[in-house]
Amino acid sequence: MSDKPNTGTTRRGFLAASAATGSALVANAAHAQTPDPMITEVQEWASGLGVGVDDAPYGLPIRFESDVIRRNVEWLTADVISSINFTPIHALDGTITPQGCAFERHHSGAIELSKDDYRLMINGLVDTPLVFTYADLERFPRVTRTCFLECAANSGMEWAGAQLNGSQFTHGMIHNMEYTGVTLRTLLEEAGVQPIANWLFVEGADASSNGRSIPMEKALDDCMIAFKANGEALRMEHGYPVRLIVPGWEGNLWVKWLRRMEATDAPVESREETSKYTDTMANGTSRKFTWVMDAKSVVTAPSPQMPITHGHGPLVITGLAWSGRGAVTGVDVSTDGGKTWMPARLAAPGQDMALTRFYYDHNWQGEEMLLQSRATDSTGYVQPTKSQLRAVRGLNSVYHNNAIQTWWIKSNGEAENVEVS
């Protein structure tokens, strides 16, 4: 068995892998011709010793998985500081995104801010403007909840047409974590929000500040601050020590290194909610405050980075579905580009504003497929096609592309990002 990392994530790697496995694509080996030395010979690991418990006090994935990493697209942004990378969703399963490969988006780089140096201020239209230390925040009643965070620009490069070849790049501006922290309602009530305050302006401690205005109704409804994700402290790149959680709404609102919340009677109309994160229609006017992430799904495998290498027969088609309006109640899969649809199996019932994993068990006989998935949420919203979206929004939009994605699976198992009629 090779100890090299999987090279099947590119066309070249895929072709090399196909060549190596020879006839595997043509027929399944129902009967072994010769005894398998992995079984008949005593392997080194079955005889010698492994590493000790002091080898990795904080463990990283085994080296065979070294290609399951965040990747960026260099041409997208001017530099890597104010930039974005992508979660390797093609290679993950289940619903929880490990922090170490959950995508990052920074506007002035990820900053190193210690718990000791951390302060959170609440000011504006409150009875008592307050300052909290990190230690203060840990003393409030605590909540834990799982949410997806999707960047409004996820799939944005696909508006004009099929561009990037891989679900990591087309849909990887998303992650899903279990957060622990304190509700904003608890914190805001501590300061005493005045009734005329119908907006909350939130900003981070980094140079970009990334200030955003959130309706107070949403803030008091289900927003929270988080200091833990997936059970451990937030990573620096996700806002250590404290970030904002805005369930179901665009990722840009989830301010990292949260340092200030100001109760106001009007939105600030900051850079991130006027010049960016607004959606220009065909006639040149633009929607603003488009916060909710609509229902969406994608087949994560097979996909361009995850070609079929195992030959005909049983094939697991899997993917992710989510909705900022509620829970995913169903996902349908099409193998013929949307002519016919079959219900997929949900790994678990959908949860509000969290990722749902789906599976579709298929018997693949080498036929070409135009593979699609379509999510439906608890409000009855059905994920639209790209043509449906373009009919309303035109071609100049960037954000909030929740259209159905198509992978063309070829008879040799290779996959490509395509657009269909």
Add this chain to the structure above:
Amino acid sequence: MSKFLNITLAATVLLSTPIYAQTFGLGRAALPEEIAAWNRDVRPDGVGLPAGSGDALTGEGVFEAKCAACHGDFAEGIGNWPKLAGGMGTLNRQDPLKTVGSYWPHLSTAWDYINRSMPFGAAQTLEPDEVYATLAYILYSNNLIEDDFVLSNENLASFELPNAGGFFMDDRDTTELAAFSQPACMENCKDSVEITMHATILDVTPNDTTDDGPVEAVVTEAAAEVVAEPAAAEPAVEAAAADPALIAEGEKVFKKCSACHQVGDTAKNRVGPVLNGMINRTAGTVDGFKYSADMVAAGTGGMIWDDATLHAFLEKPRAVVAKTKMAFAGLRKVEDRDAVIAYLATFAE
């Protein structure tokens, strides 16, 4: 606000909140000085603007010194960096050009952003007058004011940008929701399906690093480079370069520089020149980089990037080369400069 009013308002909140608002007595009252230090956001109605003013001519100087390296001398943007001027009349065309002049609805937003988050890598270093002047220059670059116009806290809120009326509240619930909430079709949903576009034709997907061998090997190579290169450094910095902790610290500091500069085998000139083989190089001599006239003159005059010159330049670039293109404000701490110089010394030509 009187204490009495405070109590009344608190009572109102309690009454208007359906759930009993329990408080925990955590945190402390924010001091006025603290609120003043952080409460800097500016709203479209001008609330939050400090007193001050500036005109385009003054702004041109600030812009050239602190903004033009990324945004271009005329706010036209360099490479992928944001264009701040132009684009009028393009919003309803394919690939609209969205600038302060063509797209932004409020001048307060630009003031707020420049004041709070610019220049890139030296945020919160501009004086209010500099912010007014810079913004006036951006307006001038957009042909929105004459060169004698003075922008100030008095007239900023009433200045109307061309696209002020170009925005409307999210209307997906009325324009999309009904159409996208129809029962999902399961059979015979289309007569035919054709592929209309292929991602591979554009071919813009990044190459996988595994194409060039295991990631592990790449990391090892990079580590070897850091260990191996100090020997090539000049004596002036050799002692510093021998300290791996200092080099590691320098690598961290260099993140501030990496917005504009690259180092290593694959480095290319970006906003700033490649910094391989910097130590003891003559100033302004990296191939293919378009330096300011001042930097070229400094090199012609014999300026060498030795330890002392690097320290002086990195502390306050413009004190050494008056009109350098480098917009960076400088590294105030001597430890940071030591570290970044040690780090740079590990990259030979």
